[in-house]
Amino acid sequence: MTDFADFVALTIADEREDRIHIQLNRPEVRNAIDQQMVDELHAVCAELERNPKILILSGTEVKGKGIFASGADIAQLRERRRDDALAGINSTIFDRIAKLPLPVIAALDGFALGGGAELAYAADFRIGTAELKMGQPETGLGIMAAAGATWRLKELVGEPLAKEILLAGKILDGQECLKVGLITELVSADKLIDAAHALADKIGEQDLLAVRITKAVFHTPREVHPLVDTLAQGMLFESEAKFDRMQAFLDKREARRKAREDQSK
Known part of the structure; x- marks a missing residue:
């Protein structure tokens, strides 16, 4: 700093x-x-x-x-x-x-x-x-x-x-x-x-890279949408955070599903 x-x-x-x-x-x-x-x-x-x-x-x-x-x-x-x-x-x-x-x-x-x-x-x-x-x-x-x-x-x-x-x-x-x-x-x-x-x-x-890119896209002129959204999303689709966070979401959902099944037995 x-x-x-x-x-x-x-x-x-x-x-x-x-x-x-x-x-x-x-x-x-x-x-x-x-x-x-x-x-x-x-x-x-x-x-x-x-x-x-x-x-x-x-x-x-x-x-x-x-x-x-x-x-x-x-x-x-x-x-x-x-x-x-x-x-x-x-x-x-x-x-x-x-x-x-x-x-x-x-x-x-x-x-x-x-x-x-x-x-x-x-x-x-x-x-x-x-x-x-x-x-x-x-x-x-x-x-x-x-x-x-x-x-x-x-x-x-x-x-x-x-x-x-x-x-x-x-x-x-x-x-x-x-x-x-x-x-x-x-x-x-x-x-x-x-x-x-x-x-x-x-x-x-939140994922701060996603926040950063969303803020930048939010402030772009209307005429560059939806192209800028598509390009920005393409960048985020390649980020490690996207894979890690989505996998964590899927893991939690699966854990909740199994917990419900166990309770119903």
């Missing part, structure tokens, strides 16, 4: 064979996403592209309350000009996170606003608390949500609600996020990380 000892905007909260838990860690500015955090997220992505693992992203506590990310760092954002926007600083890293080989789980508590929300949209799974506040306040600051919200949000919640969030500044709480499918599970704050690990456990029980 790459040495992340010099990180200042992120913390490695937990690392296991199949996953890594990264905390956004700038509590003094409510985990606002600055260039340092972006650079460190790129370092995490580089490592996970080389050595794929499930990624759990969460925030930290600020004065006893959880917070994911309050958005981009306004002090830095205030000074950015046209060329900075054209560089796609946040959109590039969020896109890279979305394309990581294995699933990304966002554990959301408190504010997930602006760039913080767009970071969460890039995850494959989102779990939240009742205290979650999620939305896009950018137009109130004279800019737009330009790091994925204008297209990911529409895909996630549909056009009418996406427009209300993007154009009218609607902020959703945790219960509203669950209702519209923006998060898949609502848990108490003290159970949030446990819930993220429980989901990672379920993913980890």
Whole structure:
């Protein structure tokens, strides 16, 4: 694993064979996403592209309350000009996170606003608390949500609600996020990380090569289906895991059949 000892905007909260838990860690500015955090997220992505693992992203506590990310760092954002926007600083890293080989789980508590929300949209799974506040306040600051919200949000919640969030500044709480499918599970704050690990456990029980290829195929354009599905399945049909897992399934089924026969005698 790459040495992340010099990180200042992120913390490695937990690392296991199949996953890594990264905390956004700038509590003094409510985990606002600055260039340092972006650079460190790129370092995490580089490592996970080389050595794929499930990624759990969460925030930290600020004065006893959880917070994911309050958005981009306004002090830095205030000074950015046209060329900075054209560089796609946040959109590039969020896109890279979305394309990581294995699933990304966002554990959301408190504010997930602006760039913080767009970071969460890039995850494959989102779990939240009742205290979650999620939305896009950018137009109130004279800019737009330009790091994925204008297209990911529409895909996630549909056009009418996406427009209300993007154009009218609607902020959703945790219960509203669950209702519209923006998060898949609502848990108490003290159970949030446990819930993220429980989901990672379920993913980890699958064959991770199959998970990796399924995620890649899921995000391919419609016009390449069904060809891409067929080619990907051809790869998996040759994997050792396919033979081992299917044989284990058949062995268990046979064992159950014999057990039923023995009971009926």
